[in-house]
Amino acid sequence: MSKIHVTTTINDDEVEFLCDPRESLLDVLRDRLSLTGAKEGCGTGDCGACTVTVDGRLVCACLMLGAEAEGKSIGTVEGIATDEELHPLQQKFIEYAALQCGICTPGILVAAKNLLERNPDPTETEVRYWLAGNLCRCTGYDKIIRAVMDTAAEMREAS
Amino acid sequence: MSVTKPLPHDSAPLHVTGAARYVDDTPLPAGALHLAFGLSTIAHGEITGLDLDPVRAMPGVVAVLTAADLPFANDVSPSAHDEPLLADGTVHYVGQPVFLVVATSHLAARKAVRAAVVTYRELDALLTIDAALAADSRFEEGPRIYEKGDAAAAIAAGSHIIEDTFELGGQEHFYLEGQAALALPQEGGDMMVCSSTQHPTEIQHKVAEALGVPMHGVRVETRRMGGGFGGKESQGNALAVACAVAARLTGRACAMRYDRDDDMIITGKRHDFRITYKAGFNADGRITGVDFVHYTRCGWAQDLSLPVADRAMLHADNAYLLPAARIESHRLRTNTQSATAYRGFGGPQGMVGIERIMDHAAHVLGIDPVEIRQRNFYRPPQDSSSKKHLAKQEVTTDLQPNTTPYGMEVEDFELHDMTQTLLASSEYAARRVAVAEWNAANPILKKGLGFSPVKFGISFTLTHLNQAGALVHVYQDGSIHLNHGGTEMGQGLNQKVAQVAAARFGVQLEAVRITATDTAKVPNTSATAASSGSDLNGMAVKAACDTIRDRMAAYLAERHQVAPGSVVFQDGAVQVGAANYSFAEAAQAVYEGRVSLSATGFYKTPKIKWDRIKGQGRPFFYFAYGCALTEVVIDTLTGEYRILRADILHDAGASLNPALDIGQVEGGYVQGAGWLTSEELVWDDAGRLRTYAPSTYKIPACSDRPDVFNVALWDGQNREETIYRSKAVGEPPFMLGISAWLALSDAVSACGSAYPSLNAPATAEEVWHGVRRINDGI
Numbered sequence: 001m002s003k004i005h006v007t008t009t010i011n012d013d014e015v016e017f018l019c020d021p022r023e024s025l026l027d028v029l030r031d032r033l034s035l036t037g038a039k040e041g042c043g044t045g046d047c048g049a050c051t052v053t054v055d056g057r058l059v060c061a062c063l064m065l066g067a068e069a070e071g072k073s074i075g076t077v078e079g080i081a082t083d084e085e086l087h088p089l090q091q092k093f094i095e096y097a098a099l100q101c102g103i104c105t106p107g108i109l110v111a112a113k114n115l116l117e118r119n120p121d122p123t124e125t126e127v128r129y130w131l132a133g134n135l136c137r138c139t140g141y142d143k144i145i146r147a148v149m150d151t152a153a154e155m156r157e158a159s
Numbered sequence: 160m161s162v163t164k165p166l167p168h169d170s171a172p173l174h175v176t177g178a179a180r181y182v183d184d185t186p187l188p189a190g191a192l193h194l195a196f197g198l199s200t201i202a203h204g205e206i207t208g209l210d211l212d213p214v215r216a217m218p219g220v221v222a223v224l225t226a227a228d229l230p231f232a233n234d235v236s237p238s239a240h241d242e243p244l245l246a247d248g249t250v251h252y253v254g255q256p257v258f259l260v261v262a263t264s265h266l267a268a269r270k271a272v273r274a275a276v277v278t279y280r281e282l283d284a285l286l287t288i289d290a291a292l293a294a295d296s297r298f299e300e301g302p303r304i305y306e307k308g309d310a311a312a313a314i315a316a317g318s319h320i321i322e323d324t325f326e327l328g329g330q331e332h333f334y335l336e337g338q339a340a341l342a343l344p345q346e347g348g349d350m351m352v353c354s355s356t357q358h359p360t361e362i363q364h365k366v367a368e369a370l371g372v373p374m375h376g377v378r379v380e381t382r383r384m385g386g387g388f389g390g391k392e393s394q395g396n397a398l399a400v401a402c403a404v405a406a407r408l409t410g411r412a413c414a415m416r417y418d419r420d421d422d423m424i425i426t427g428k429r430h431d432f433r434i435t436y437k438a439g440f441n442a443d444g445r446i447t448g449v450d451f452v453h454y455t456r457c458g459w460a461q462d463l464s465l466p467v468a469d470r471a472m473l474h475a476d477n478a479y480l481l482p483a484a485r486i487e488s489h490r491l492r493t494n495t496q497s498a499t500a501y502r503g504f505g506g507p508q509g510m511v512g513i514e515r516i517m518d519h520a521a522h523v524l525g526i527d528p529v530e531i532r533q534r535n536f537y538r539p540p541q542d543s544s545s546k547k548h549l550a551k552q553e554v555t556t557d558l559q560p561n562t563t564p565y566g567m568e569v570e571d572f573e574l575h576d577m578t579q580t581l582l583a584s585s586e587y588a589a590r591r592v593a594v595a596e597w598n599a600a601n602p603i604l605k606k607g608l609g610f611s612p613v614k615f616g617i618s619f620t621l622t623h624l625n626q627a628g629a630l631v632h633v634y635q636d637g638s639i640h641l642n643h644g645g646t647e648m649g650q651g652l653n654q655k656v657a658q659v660a661a662a663r664f665g666v667q668l669e670a671v672r673i674t675a676t677d678t679a680k681v682p683n684t685s686a687t688a689a690s691s692g693s694d695l696n697g698m699a700v701k702a703a704c705d706t707i708r709d710r711m712a713a714y715l716a717e718r719h720q721v722a723p724g725s726v727v728f729q730d731g732a733v734q735v736g737a738a739n740y741s742f743a744e745a746a747q748a749v750y751e752g753r754v755s756l757s758a759t760g761f762y763k764t765p766k767i768k769w770d771r772i773k774g775q776g777r778p779f780f781y782f783a784y785g786c787a788l789t790e791v792v793i794d795t796l797t798g799e800y801r802i803l804r805a806d807i808l809h810d811a812g813a814s815l816n817p818a819l820d821i822g823q824v825e826g827g828y829v830q831g832a833g834w835l836t837s838e839e840l841v842w843d844d845a846g847r848l849r850t851y852a853p854s855t856y857k858i859p860a861c862s863d864r865p866d867v868f869n870v871a872l873w874d875g876q877n878r879e880e881t882i883y884r885s886k887a888v889g890e891p892p893f894m895l896g897i898s899a900w901l902a903l904s905d906a907v908s909a910c911g912s913a914y915p916s917l918n919a920p921a922t923a924e925e926v927w928h929g930v931r932r933i934n935d936g937i
């Protein structure tokens with residue numbers, strides 16, 4: 001089957017790739033572009049491990065076709081830190097031990113960062129429900145929520 | 160000192176940047192192939208036709224293998240050699256691997272699988288406990304029975320007798336990273352396997368058998384898992400063996416991962432149980448005797464079912480001194496997935512049995528559920544401050560030996576003080592009153608409180624597994640590299656072990672590096688299981704470090720004419736008499752002195768001795784303790800509920816790392832509560848698992864976490880000589896989740912006068928039924 005040529009932006013870099021028309025964005029990221037930060041936990045849009053942003057909206061990369069990335073701007077966990085510095089959320093996740101096996105962490109960070117961009121002062125309930133689509137089997141979520149709340153507080157102070 | 164510090168996971172900086180590599184993230188060499196299994200679609204039958212030509216014709220397919228194509232052993236069982244990699248003529252459950260497709264991509268392999276034409280002659284399938292019992296389909300010759308005293312007579316002597324039967328569901332592990340393996344053919348016929356496994360040595364063993372080579376021809380590496388929970392103790396064997404066989408056949412790298420639905424359909428889960436009980440109580444709430452019958456569905460192959468069912472029996476007492484007990488355990492063979500290890504390894508099921516009895520008895524006798532538990536607790540050690548709580552126990556118990564139903568003396572019972580502390584910090588008495596008032600005032604929403612203690616035995620019950628090895632190198636620049644036999648699945652084992660090494664050498668943690676678990680570095684390891692990871696491997700690493708440290712001290716002491724015992728390793732320096740070396744200088748000097756800076760370490764757990772047939776001995780080195788209080792609210796019209804608050808006090812001994820340990824407690828509680836509340840596995844009449852994805856199988860989400868979640872570690876020390884007097888913490892907190900189930904029972908019981916008799920999981924549906932059962936008049 002002929003491949004589709006796609007031009008898109010990933011973490012602010014312009015990227016071109018060829019993909020099978022039926023290939024998911026997640027497979028493109030992982031298998032063609034070696035961006036393995038986004039994980040496949042279910043492949044059906046239920047676990048959030050593959051969370052990325054598309055033009056600023058949260059999307060399960062397993063549910064979107066690679067071809068649909070044409071002309072879009074994609075954000076993945078690899079783009080959260082700058083060369084020099086971790087994002088405050090990343091620092092807090094380390095500080096709070098808000099991860100164990102770490103495989104849910106990329107998706108949760110992408111989702112949490114997106115929340116804080118929309119709402120710098122979320123309530124605990126808002127955080128809990130915003131992240132309700134990101135499953136974590138290890139932590140029991142408590143440290144995750146506290147890390148996000150504390151990051152939000154600190155970023156508000158800093159700004 | 161680096162031990163006892165609340166340090167984050169050593170891989171955390173990699174996790175948060177997406178740079179932490181799991182098996183499926185490994186860059187593959189050119190030409191790598193991908194594998195998928197073709198699965199049985201019926202629960203039991205003979206394969207009468209297997210037309211795989213259409214599969215071979217599918218795009219990207221390189222090879223298709225059946226049992227007949229396997230060159231050597233067709234077996235991936237961890238125990239009884241009863242689990243073929245590919246079905247050998249008969250299929251035993253829906254989801255059993257029948258053939259193997261090797262293709263150029265993961266998707267191509269999965270698609271090709273669907274083209275197969277398989278015909279079967281169907282046989283009767285045993286799907287339920289009742290069907291297996293009727294057919295006497297079981298592992299072992301008959302039920303195992305452990306006994307203490309004359310249970311029947313002791314029960315009859317009680318003033319109140321309670322009895323009931325309930326169902327206790329299984330549980331899908333739902334490690335977020337599915338099973339995965341990668342085999343890379345090496346020169347000379349050797350095979351390198353990267354596997355997401357808790358048991359690299361077993362992978363090595365099974366791959367060697369499948370390739371017909373000695374174990375030295377196979378090297379297995381495990382860097383990290385994206386969650387294990389017992390589900391990667393034996394369930395990764397099939398993928399690793401398939402990859403190795405295909406890699407041998409094609410000469411190319413072969414990778415395999417299960418998609419979530421395949422993973423849930425193929426792999427084993429927590430054993431589900433039916434528990435029948437009968438217990439006698441005195442009017443004061445003291446238990447006189449108890450009789451349990453455990454029926455468990457083990458699935459089609461033996462796997463680890465015998466030790467799992469044993470451990471359920473060994474936890475049938477939980478925290479209570481049972482004057483007489485009889486525990487009968489039926490290990491039933493059914494045409495379902497082969498149930499396997501899962502955090503707690505049968506312990507949770509055993510514990511739920513006795514907690515159910517305590518709950519039931521409290522209801523019948525009208526005694527506070529916490530009070531009745533305290534009255535039946537084991538006695539604290541003689542030197543314990545807990546003595547003061549003994550006033551609650553009658554003199555007669557003091558005369559009975561403080562022994563479990565399997566004859567082990569309980570010498571370290573911490574729960575008297577822990578319970579008192581938790582009741583105070585959680586304001587139990589006041590909340591009990593508040594809940595009663597709420598329930599009197601609110602007809603629709605009812606609240607409930609549930610308390611449960613945990614006493615969990617630490618050690619593998621198969622005694623020979625209680626050993627561990629380590630390999631430590633000190634380089635001439637003072638940096639330290641080490642390996643041990645444990646695997647990293649998120650629990651932070653490497654960090655804890657590195658903390659031990661740093662403490663032994665008196666250096667900063669940054670000086671220590673731990674790399675992937677590797678069978679070529681540390682051989683003959685046990686699975687990272689039974690919560691034993693840091694107990695065993697920490698001790699083995701300590702032994703290796705001490706060997707090197709002693710050699711360094713001896714050399715430097717001689718050089719400076721001081722006693723070796725006076726050499727001090729501290730704060731990155733080595734003090735030898737008046738001379739002060741940095742650790743790096745010391746390492747350089749010792750190296751130049753031609754002294755080996757590399758050593759292995761070994762540890763075996765002392766004191767344990769166990770006869771699983773008689774059910775007598777000391778299977779455990781020590782016990783880990785915990786207690787939890789959970790508050791819930793239910794909607795009596797819909798059965799929906801929420802966990803409002805959980806208070807937990809957990810005993811990790813002198814914690815090696817409180818941040819990691821509290822993480823284990825929180826995660827364990829939520830996972831345990833999930834097991835008994837929302838996580839329901841449903842098979843249909845044809846034996847097909849209908850809940851095979853997160854869309855239908857509900858693990859706790861962020862929004863389900865308790866609104867208030869107070870978790871603390873008990874300030875204590877292990878009474879046994881473990882690594883820095885810490886205690887194992889992987890499994891024990893899981894069982895704290897039982898309190899959530901008891902809280903639901905409490906809330907339901909506010910709707911009527913009868914005992915709710917909830918089954919587990921207490922889904923919204925089950926709660927709704929519970930309310931209907933006891934709500935006289937509806």
Ligand code: FES
Pocket residue numbers: 039040041042043044045046047048049050051060061062063
């Ligand atoms: S992999 Fe995309 S939501 Fe689970």
Ligand code: FES
Pocket residue numbers: 099100101102103104105135136137138139335385386649
């Ligand atoms: S840390 Fe393992 S799934 Fe979240």
